[in-house]
Structure formats: C-alpha cells, structure tokens
Amino acid sequence: QVPLKPGRSLMDWIRLTKSGKDLTGLKGRLVEVTEDELSKHNKKEDCWICIRGFVYNVTPYMEYHPGGEDELMRAAGTDGTDLFDQVHRWVNYESMLKECLVGRMAVKPIAASKANILMTLLFAGVLPEKKVLASSAKDLSPRIHNKILVILSKLLILSLVFKSSNYDWFQTDSLITIVIYTKQKDMNAELVTVDCQDKQLRGEIIMDDHSYLVEVDLECAVSEDVAVNIAEKVGKVEIILNKKDNIHWKRLGQPCEGHNTFIKRTDRGLFYRKCKLVSKTEVTHDTKLFCLMLPKGTHLRVPTGQHVYLKQVIAGTEVVKPYTPVLPFLPLDFQEPPHHDAVHIYLMIKIYSHGLFTQALDHLQIGDYISVSNPEGSFKKSQVQTSEDLLLLAGGTGFTPMVKLLNFALTEVSCLRTVKLIFFNKTEDDILWRNQLEQLALKDERFEVQFILSQPSKEWIGKQGKISSSLLSEFVKRSRRDSKVLICICGPAPFTEQGVQYLKDLGYSQEEIHAFTA
Secondary structure (H helix, E strand, O other): OOOOOOOOOHHHHHHHHOOOOOOOOOOOOOEEEOHHHHHHOEEOOEEEEEEOOEEEEOHHHHHHOOOOHHHHHOOOOOEOHHHHHHHHOOOOHHHHOHHHEEEEEOOOOOOOOHHHHHHHHHHHOOOOHHHHHHHHHHHOOHHHHHHHHHHHHHHHHHHHHHHHOEEEEEEOOOEEEEEEEOOOOOOOHHHEEEEEEOOEEEEEEEEOOEEEEEEEEEOOOEEEEEEEEEEOOOOEEEEEEEEOOOOOOOOOEEEOOOOOEEEEHHHHOOOEEEEEEEEEEEOOOOEEEEEEEOOOOEEOOOOOOOEEEEEEEEOOEEEEEEEOEEOOOOOOOOOOOOOOOOOEEEEEEEOOOOOHHHHHHHOOOOOOEEEEEOOEOOOOOHHHHOOOEEEEEEEHHHHHHHHHHHHHHHHHOOOOOEEEEEEEEOOHHHOOOHHHHHHHHHHOOOEEEEEEEOOOOOOOOOEEOOOOHHHHHHHOOOOOOOOOEEEEEEOOHHHHHHHHHHHHHOOOOHHHEEEOOO
16 A cells, blocks of 8 residues: 555545546546557556456546555556456445446457367367367467467366366255265365355355355245255265245255356455444454354354455445454463354454544444455465464554464464464554463463564563564574475565565575465
8 A cells, every 4th residue: 555645535535426526537428448449548647447348437546546556557558357356356346436437348259260169169078178189289380289288278177177066955844955066175164155044045165266156046935044064075065954834845946147156266256244243342542353243144164364355335335345353362272173153253453543444343333234255365274284383474453364373373283393473563552462472472382472563662671673684584583494484474565565575585485475465
C-alpha cells in the first residue's frame, strides 16, 4: 500500500461514485470495446482496464487506489484479469467500479485450427492421445508440436482427475447421504466446506489448486444439522443430511449452475455465509478478538496459515478485507493435539481510528451478522513437517497467522528442534498476547520469543529497531549448519517485502521462505 492524499480515502471514493458525476466520460452510454480500442487508453490521464470481459475507465480511481497509481498502470490498456487475480482477487471490483463501467469487450471469433479440434477431441475422450499426437505432428513445426505436447499432457492429467471426482447419493427413511469419490489420499476435513441453508446445498472440496463443487436445490427440506465423514485413505467424502420428513425422495434435487464442476480455485469465485458476532474482547489498546459463530448448516475449518474474507456493505458499497483466524488463546498443554472448535471463528483485528472497514467492524453489536468467505491461501502444513527449524517473523497484527502455526508446530511436528518468533512492534503496549507467549517459552524449551520495538519507552531493556539485515542476521539462524529451515513472515506490505529481500541477501532460498500475503 502507498500513502494516499488527503480526501482520497475509501469513503471519499464511495462519495464520488454516488455524486452523479460522469466517471466514464461516455455520458452514461455502454459501448463494445475492441482490443485495439482498449490498447489506446493506456495513460494515467486516460486509463481503461479489462477485468473478466468488462472494461472500466479507472482514470478517476487512480488517486484512490491503495496500491498506488503504478500498480494500476501495469494493466493499463490491457486485459488485467490475471494480474488482478494475483494481487487481490477478493476485491469486489464490480461494486467498487460500477460507475466506471465503459462496457463489454467485443467477442473475437476464434479460428478452429486442426490443433484446437484435436485437443478438444482428446479432452472429450473421443480420440486417444497417440492418434492426436500423430495427426498434429504432421502439420506443426517441432517447436509448436512440443508446446502442444505439454498442453496435451496437462489436459490429459486434468481430465483424469476430473473423471475421478464424481458423486453419488442414497437415502434411508431419515437420512440423505451424498458421497464424493475424490481418490485423493490426503483428503481431510479442512479441505471440505459444506453449507446447507433453506434447501440449498453447497459442498466444495479442495484438491491442490482445483475445486470440485456439488451445488443443488434439494428436493425436500432437511434439518440444519450437517455431518461430514471422510475416509482419508481412499479420499471418500460423505455429506450427511437429516430429512425433515420421513418420505422417499425421487431425486436429490435441481442442479445449480456450478454443480458437479471441477475447475481452478481462482476461477471459482468466493462464497460467503452470514456469521453471528457472539463476543468481542480487548487484546490491546487498539486490537480486539472477535468471535463469530458459523450457521448451524455449515461445516467449515480454516486450515493453518490460511485466511478468510469479511464482507460488509458500507454506504451502499460492498467492501471486502482479508483476515487470518486465530485460536481463542495459546494452548500451554501440549500432551495431545487440541480439540478444535468447529463452531466458532476467532479473528484478532486492529481497529484503525480512520479505517472505514475496521470502524464498521468495531460498531457491530453482539448478535449482529457479517459475511465470511471460504478459506483461501497457499500455505501447506507439509512445509513445516519437513523442517527442523521454524523461524517466524511478525510485524504487528502479522502475528495472526503465526498463532495456529505455533500451535501446530509445537503440538504435532516432532522433528522440529527450534521454533523462534521474532515479533516487531512499535511499543510495549502494542505487543499481542505478550504474557501468553512468555509463558509458552517457559513451558516448551524448543520455543523462543524475541520482542523488538521501534518506539520503546525509556524503561525498555529489550531489543530496539525496525526490520533490517543486521537484526535478522543476529536472530535468524539455523540450529545446525545443514538443518532444514522454514522462515515465515507476515506484516504490513513494506515489512514483508523488505524482510524477504533481507533474508535472500543473507543466503536463504525462496523455497525456505514463505510470505503470508492476501
């Protein structure tokens, strides 16, 4: 993020969009935009961007963009969908930029080349791979032929995985059981999210970077209680529903648009459910712990190192922000893995005095509802399970992903020799869960915590400073010369970016560093 000029906040942008001012320059007309026309609007004073087939004039938004003008200009005059998905797919651009909509991209006819037809036939299972390759080899240059070989192999793998992901259902007098055969041996409850509300059933299963969806308008009513059983060794997932009436169903229900599809996670789109605020407690002078309760018909587990998105409507505009769930406290008894609460989501959130979103959150009353998305994130537990040293660098509320990570590492990863948290804050009053962290260090000899303050009081006797190469060289060390290390870092964007660069300068590889970003 970059500092914005006065009068350029999110609230100021919302006010501008509701002022009636013509932000497109087209006097309310919607036009069809060709690639050639789009490419002409590639300057700061005249900038159009295409996202998912829709073209927006983002010129008036330049000074309001939290990521700065240069970030927007990377997509100027082009289709910025991929870039948008990489940086902040979660942002509700349709709502934020609705007054900037120029129109749709013109659909360009695609020539049906022989290679395209052959690949389509292969993917559909009409032609075998050997025949496709033999046919395409006759007509294509070696370079293009090799590229198609790679594409074909990927398509073949994807089609095999897709074909292995199918579902069935059966019933008793009182139960409906939907069975999904994923054939994924590492399947677990964290990879399955189910929502059942008002006869609408939605079950999503994550398989690596893909998502399989069962979405049906059920034949008859069911109770709010939903159970999920998983046979991990064979990857079988069962979703069990309780019938409200003991009658025989003729079918499961009416399939919805995305039903029985297997696509990339980034193409799926975010799904939200309403969660109730049940408690709000003070952690520090400006940070609170929010406890949200999932609906009865929802099965959702947020994996370690992943985040959710909260969505609120503020002044008629949908605003979305990412937050990483934490535990209600740091468990100090590591005799056995803790029984995770399946009903509540805990979020540790810093309330900014001029923050539109966090101020709205802070004004929520107990019993109010807020929309919470499915989990997202690239972190995998296996990264910790193969490490001997785990080093965590946190800046302020960048501490949040470290909470579950600490708990998992100290509870379930026996190969770890050392777990060290280097926690950067401004003052002593800003340190989150300081007492709990100090108690944890006394309880488990593998764990060490180091607090570093940039604006300490005169009484502070600990380390001072901001993240730097010299500070990291002092505290970030392997327990042995050849030990396998994982370094996780999270904080404000400059903190994370600088930290990653310092770590690389100190000789740590990209594979040894995981930066939590959203």
